[in-house]
Amino acid sequence: MDDQTAQQHLPPEERRGLLRAFADRMLLKITAMDDPEDLPGVERAVRVAAVIERLYNRCDRAERQRDHTPDPxxxxxxxxxxxxxxxxxxxxxxxxxxxxxxxxxxxxxxxxxxxxxGQNIAQTAPASHAPLAHKAAPAGGPKVTYVDYTEAFEAARAEMALKKAAQSPIKPAQKPPPPI
Structure with missing residues (x-):
């Protein structure tokens, strides 16, 4: 079966699976072989190992591309x-x-x-009333003014005849007697 026929009959996942299985079988065979004793045997083993490594890289690259290819x-x-x-x-x-x-x-x-x-106000507004976004912020940051509303709360409480929490005694919770 030639290469074009295999590509026509097998989907990409099956081709990758067969290629990885072939690389696995080659790796098993090379690990079962005895260590080479001479220089040509070492060269041959290195070439075979390089081919196996290229096969695995090709399979891994194809899987990564498949994972990054969006599903239609x-x-x-x-x-x-x-x-x-x-x-x-x-x-x-x-x-x-x-x-x-x-x-x-x-x-x-x-x-x-x-x-x-609105147009008249915008046209006649003096430069001092320009929007604040155009002015530089003061070095110390914006000035914050605090208002004490304590007196207002006290007056409202007096009008509603409410007592301060500190003035009304809180009764301790009664515990049930322990079982005998």
């Missing part, structure tokens, strides 16, 4: 999932745009007036 069904399923997500995003965007257009239409003159006011 899996790729198609992934593409369909991404396409479905894209369709949902387009529908959502269309709904948002439609809602925004309806909102603008419903607000009518109020919407136009708000846009005009």
């Amino acid at each position: 069904r899996k790729a198609e399923a992934e593409r369909a999932t991404h396409e479905e997500a894209a369709i949902k995003a387009r529908v959502s965007l269309a709904g948002t745009l439609k809602w925004g257009e309806e909102r603008r239409r419903d607000l009518g003159q109020w919407w136009d007036a708000a846009q005009d006011i």
